[in-house]
Amino acid sequence: MHTGHYISGAGHVVLIGWMIFGDVFAAEPLPIEAVPVSVISSADYAALTAGDRTPQSATEIAQPATPEVAAPPEIMEREDAVSDPTPPAPAAAPSADDAPDVSQIAPLPRADVSDAAPVLPEPPADVAVLVPEIAERPVPEAAERVAPEPVAQPDPDAAPDPIEQEAVAPDAEGEQTQEPAEATAPEAAATEIVTEAEEPSAAPQTSPRPPARRPEAPVQTAQPAPTEDAPVEQPPAEEPPVEEAPSETVEDVPSDTDDAVAAALAEALGEAPASAGAPDAPQGPPLTAGERDALRVAVQACWNVGSLSTDALGTTVVVSVAMSQDGKPLTSSIRMTSSSGGSEQAAQQAFEAARRAIIRCGARGFDLPVEKYDQWQDIEMTFNPERMRIR
């Protein structure tokens, strides 16, 4: 009678134990581990999308003529700012008083005309004369090649060997393997290329690598492209979303990620040439340490401080110079940008020594890589005579 109860009790105990120590507890942690991954990705994604959107809003605000709404207060402030500088206008009159100083300096150099510098064409004249003289000399060829010894005649016995060779029969199998079934390969490659080019997000149309020259062309092509497509009509169409603030722009990103990627790439490609096109921004790889050292050594070889005064030897001058593409300094561009450590007269002496150094050693052109001209078209040299002082 009780046997049934025992079997039933044992069965329940096993069932309850299996429920407690079985897979019921092990299955729960799995979804918890996945949670932090989703949290991290969302935070980064939100930050990234926020960073991407801010320049968009800036560009969008700049394009439309928004002053219709918020113009009045801004205009009022600007008018005040403009009204202030108007009184200084009479200050322009006293600046004209400086002219007499210049005119006083002008009469000091007497009579002499010392502008005969352009006698430079002489060197090329010498080259032009010398070249033909050198070119005529290599003309004589002559070089007698008559063999001094008569060539031994072939022996009459050395007649062609009459040995007969068996004719090679064409191999039928080899001809069969040359069947042109390979023409299909290039067709498949061609299709793949076409499909990649169709995707605008690839963006290899303009390489981010700096070109050898100034990026004037990329800047111009990038800017007119959007203006030509929808120059005036688009701004008013975009006005409503601008009024609704950045909340929508943030929400749009997760909704359509493809557009977000395309927008980010477009910005990347659009901003790169824009920033590179800033005035005086050098292009191309920078000069190597060796190239900079070569320039420094070349200049210091002509920097003669032996005739400088002790005051000038204590003066550091910074000299700017513009270079031509052949590595020669433009003499008229050499000027002192700053000086330190000495009187004005000492600075002038130090500058003249520096200028002589640049002109002398640059007369034949410094050894600078032409492909990096944008990097060295403007050079600023600091002449520090600290180590050259009298000790």
Added chain:
Amino acid sequence: MRVLAMLCACVTALVLGAGQVVAQGSGPLRIEITEGVIEPLPFALPVFEAETGDAGSLAAQLSQVVAADLTGTGLFRQIQPDAFISTVASFAAPVQFADWKAINAQALITGAVAVQGTQVSVKFRLYDVFSGAELGSGLQFTGTTEGWRRMAHKVADAVYSRITGEGGYFDSRVVYVSETGGKDARQKRLAIMDYDGANVQYLTDSSAIVLAPRFSPGGERVLYTSYETGFPQIYVLDVGSVQRRALDAQEGTMSFAPRFAPDGQTIVFSLSQGGNTDLWSTTINGGAAQRLTSAPSIETAPSFSPDGRQIVFESDRSGSQQLYIMPAGGGEAQRISFGPGRYGTPVWSPRGDLIAFTKQNAGRFHIGVMRTDGAEERLLTASFLDEGPTWAPNGRVIMFTRETQGEGGRASLYSVDISGRNLRPVRTPEGGSDPSWSPLLD
């Protein structure tokens, strides 16, 4: 989703990175030059143009003196006329800078000389060849034919000043003791000459031993010590008239080592009385002498600072001969020399930044310079006997006495740049010692 987000992040990072690179590389290429060369600056000086018929020889001589002045500094090197590609046909003709660049002439000096009777006019221009411009404006000097050397010195001074930035010193004179005879029978007399040894004139005869002449700040008087009476006594000599008179001296004393104060009226000197030597001051007009030091040691060789507020002198109060500085009116002295050996004959630079001195150490004599606080001591020469430095008016060159060893040893004058370079003898017709450099002449 995550892949796209990471792609956006990569693109953004690339854009920002590119921007930073551009920002770092923006602006001109900057390099720093810290090592140069020290070599004489090459200059070309074609013979000055003779604007009048009889000025040819004078123009040639004058050109030579200008060139000698500049090359004598050690800072310039003359390019020989044989190397000239073109000539300067006329003082008013334009300069062919390319021709002078080709021979590496960094400075070009052109000039013209005109003679009318006993009057000479000299004009010159200085060009920076590689800049293709004139350095300063042209100048013209007029004078007599007898003073043509001074005009040459003035031209050289102008060129020197414009290129180096230092004041000139060529148009100056030196008074010194001319010496003849052997060491055991040496005769001495005062002489005055141009800085380069030309135009020597004697101011005294050799009947009495004379020592240590010193120019007045204006160059019109000379103080010196003479043994005319058997004892050393100080005299004042007017250079123009060669008239002299003895300063008042106390009986039984010996006065020597006089030197003018910058005001030209006060004189400071050493007075030996009862075996003790101290510094005193008086006026050139014979005012009462004032004691400046009162120590049992020997104080001598005083020299004023350019502002007249301090005096540097030598003293053995510490047991060895060292240099000290005290207020011009006397007072506590501060020692400034601490190196090995003995220091003497200090002379304050006209620029006020350095003190030149004689140093004896390890059996050799040196001429050296140091800062007024004794720092940065620098020995410029070394020989058997170097002593008695005197400063050029621009404070860049020192002249001193060098005597050779042995019975036939001869004293002569030398000059050296304060850098220690360009040590060279000053040619005098006889031996010379105790030089004193005048200020720049008017």
